[in-house]
Amino acid sequence: MANKEALRELQTRLATRLQAAREQPRDAGWLAVECGSAGLLLPLGQAGEIQAVKDLTPVPHSAAWLAGVANVRGQLDAVIDLAVFLRLRAAAAPRPGAQLVVLNTSLRVNAALMIDRLAGLRDTSQLTRMPDDGLPRPAYAKQAWRDERGRRWDELDLARLVSDPLFLDLAA
Template sequence: MSDSAFHVLANLAQRSRTSAAGLPARQDAAPRWSGIGFALLGQKFVAPMSHVSELMELPSATRLPGVQPWVIGLSNVRGRLLPLFDLALFFGGSMTSPKKHQRVLVLETDSLYSGIVVDRAFGMQHFTSDSYTQVDDGMPESIEGFVEGAYNDMHGEKWPVFSMARLAGDNRFTNAALV
């Protein structure tokens, strides 16, 4: 009886292999670009995956004396002190969503570990590389220097690419002490 069961299973395996559809050809797939989507000043942006090491809810923070108003404070995240910055206030605006929707994009480089607070996060966003385009007019002047083009999603919506690296290299951002 076990020989019969073995032959039935072998026959089933053979039929499965012959009727299985193959995987799509690799050359048919368009190159893709991925980033973390977020909202700031009422507009959607996307930051390159390589610029954001973590996405988290807004933790409690301790205020710091003698700093710019856009510095929210320091937060203890898994034993590390994470400075938190209100990105909308840095650009001269204000947050438009309640605190429960605000998120922190963690920027971590060799010399900088910072939490950038944004109105809302949309998680990973994927775009085809050929949908890259220049940013149209209408971008707030204070943000223009931090945007490196844009991607169009499959619905035709434009997502400007916000460079966290440019933010980390900006002297106004890295020198947050009141003068």
């Protein structure tokens, strides 16, 4: 019971901070999440509501990274296991503590990303841009950053992610 209350409190604080972050002019702002062992930065303007994973309905004959569909406030959203899509994990499966980051309606796609853990908010004052390593990156993987503890964070452009041909190919 205490864990549910703590989770609810964390979600409330994050929602409040997200709203405040959207209202303030900023150089850049991200929702920091963890998928597998990777730290990812999702642009605040492209991320929407955050919810606990519950009641996923499987979709037969679909891509391995499509965890299912979920009813989010009366709307059916495709739930993409982001760790599987990014090849950080082999199989989609709900995990204890997993969260859904519903994509902003401005992206015009009914989808949510299943992530392992929320890690708070980040902005450019907390991160240092890493030099380009010359390795090929998908169009949606914009930039790598490093925080003060040396952890790598990869910035994703969700608008480019949802228009990626692989993302759009839901069939197995």
